[in-house]
Amino acid sequence: MADGRLSEAASALRTGARVEGLRVRDRREHDAARVSALVQLATLHSQRGHFHKALSAYKEALQILPDTNAPVVGWTRHSVLSMAGDIYIQLQQWPQAEHSILSALAVAPKDLGTHITLAQILARNTSRALEAEMWFKRAVTLAPDDPSVRDQFGEYYRLGMFLRSQRRLRESAEQLVRAAQLSPADGARAAAAARALRDARRCRSAERWYARAVELNPEDAAYHSNLGAILHLNGKYAAAAASYRRALQLQPNDEITITNLKRVRTLMSKQRRK
Numbered sequence: 718m719a720d721g722r723l724s725e726a727a728s729a730l731r732t733g734a735r736v737e738g739l740r741v742r743d744r745r746e747h748d749a750a751r752v753s754a755l756v757q758l759a760t761l762h763s764q765r766g767h768f769h770k771a772l773s774a775y776k777e778a779l780q781i782l783p784d785t786n787a788p789v790v791g792w793t794r795h796s797v798l799s800m801a802g803d804i805y806i807q808l809q810q811w812p813q814a815e816h817s818i819l820s821a822l823a824v825a826p827k828d829l830g831t832h833i834t835l836a837q838i839l840a841r842n843t844s845r846a847l848e849a850e851m852w853f854k855r856a857v858t859l860a861p862d863d864p865s866v867r868d869q870f871g872e873y874y875r876l877g878m879f880l881r882s883q884r885r886l887r888e889s890a891e892q893l894v895r896a897a898q899l900s901p902a903d904g905a906r907a908a909a910a911a912r913a914l915r916d917a918r919r920c921r922s923a924e925r926w927y928a929r930a931v932e933l934n935p936e937d938a939a940y941h942s943n944l945g946a947i948l949h950l951n952g953k954y955a956a957a958a959a960s961y962r963r964a965l966q967l968q969p970n971d972e973i974t975i976t977n978l979k980r981v982r983t984l985m986s987k988q989r990r991k
Contacts, residue, residue: 730758734777749790752778756792759800766910768804775801776849786824795825802834824947832856833875853879871896874906877913880925886917897926906934908940915947923947938968946977954985 733754736747759774778797786793790878798821805814818835825831836852839845851874877892890913897903897910911926927944932938945960961978965971 718761723765727758727761727903730754730761734758734774737815748781748887752791752792753782755781756797763804764806772801772804775804784824790806792852793825794864795828795831795903797822798824799831806834811838811841827859829856829859829872832859833872836879837875846883849879850876850883873899874909881913882917886913887919890914890917890919894926897929904930904932904937904940907933908943911943911947916951920947920951924951936967938964938971938974941967942971942974942977945974945981949977949981954988956982957981958985 728960731754731831734751735743736737736817755778759778762774775797778792779794779801781799782789782792782794784794786795798817801818802814802821805811805817810828814837818831821831822828822835829929832852833856835855836849839849839852854989855874856872857876873892877889877896880886880889880892882943883889883989890910893906893913894909897906906929911923911930914920914923914926924944924947927940927947930940931937931944941960941964945957945964948954948957948960958978958981961974961981964974965978968974
């Protein structure tokens with residue numbers, strides 16, 4: 718594999734995984750080596766786009782792994798089922814993906830990432846929106862008190878985006894603000910919170926979060942333009958014009974920003990005439 722000879726690597730891993738080990742002294746060590754070979758083989762197949770072969774390797778590994786979630790050379794039944802679920806998602810085989818992820822949850826019922834993956838699978842089907850919401854909310858309740866761990870999988874962010882897709886804008890804004898608060902150095906999360914607050918017609922709060930996004934990413938033209946737009950909406954025309962000008966310095970000739978700057982200048986002229 719290190720030498721780039723992937724076909725030969727796959728052949729070696731496949732041969733190792735098939736060795737029955739009838740005369741080995743330590744059967745557990747032998748089975749652990751087979752699991753390791755199969756997982757590596759599945760990863761190799763996946764990287765090469767051979768997803769069905771990857772699934773076959775994962776299924777073989779599951780036949781060797783114990784029914785419990787006890788680790789075998791670092792791999793657990795949960796981890797292999799989760800990886801198989803990811804392959805089904807790649808193939809857009811949603812019933813199989815759901816089954817694999819539910820099986821993973823059965824052996825690791827408190828795994829945060831698996832809850833979110835299941836919620837995302839369910840959210841694709843509008844008729845199962847309530848189920849998806851339930852799993853998103855379960856993920857939130859599973860999160861520990863440590864903010865760095867709590868937002869590791871972005872459960873507040875993902876719940877917020879799900880609620881946004883359901884047009885539940887105020888609830889979405891609440892969750893996306895929580896996500897931004899838990900990731901205070903993430904400009905993208907700050908901007909997402911601002912956008913959600915604007916859509917929920919909480920424009921003063923949206924202004925604060927757009928300002929935070931600009932503070933975190935001062936070279937992002939879109940953040941300056943969006944801050945200008947919310948300042949414009951909030952009647953702060955001079956500040957809006959300054960934000961638009963900065964956006965155009967970073968991204969000249971942006972038509973939307975140019976149009977917005979012309980509009981705000983017109984409003985400023987009318988104010989001066991009064």
